[in-house]
Amino acid sequence: MAAPGTISRHLVIWGRVQGVGYRETMRQEAQRLGVRGWVRNRRDGTVEAVIEGPTQAVELLLRWAHRGPEAANVARVEIMEDSGTYAAFETRPSD
Numbered sequence: 001m002a003a004p005g006t007i008s009r010h011l012v013i014w015g016r017v018q019g020v021g022y023r024e025t026m027r028q029e030a031q032r033l034g035v036r037g038w039v040r041n042r043r044d045g046t047v048e049a050v051i052e053g054p055t056q057a058v059e060l061l062l063r064w065a066h067r068g069p070e071a072a073n074v075a076r077v078e079i080m081e082d083s084g085t086y087a088a089f090e091t092r093p094s095d
Contacts, residue, residue, distance in 0.1 A: 009079050009080065026065070037089055
């Protein structure tokens with residue numbers, strides 16, 4: 001469960017989001033904002049992430065997720081509530 005004053009969201013990102021630096025750029029942006037969680041590529045061509053942190057920081061990263069890095073073309077972001085607790089932000093191996 002997320003700590004008081006924080007929110008946690010589970011994301012699935014569709015579009016041209018693999019092979020364009022999406023995961024690494026998201027990791028950098030999350031660290032800049034103080035957001036914890038993880039990101040990984042999925043076999044179906046989407047990117048999956050869980051982000052947790054202060055509400056404003058998570059909302060900023062959600063806005064970023066809809067754009068992604070310059071080379072990406074994000075078609076859609078599915079956002080679900082999550083209840084994880086994370087110590088840092090990491091890139092996980094593909095599923």
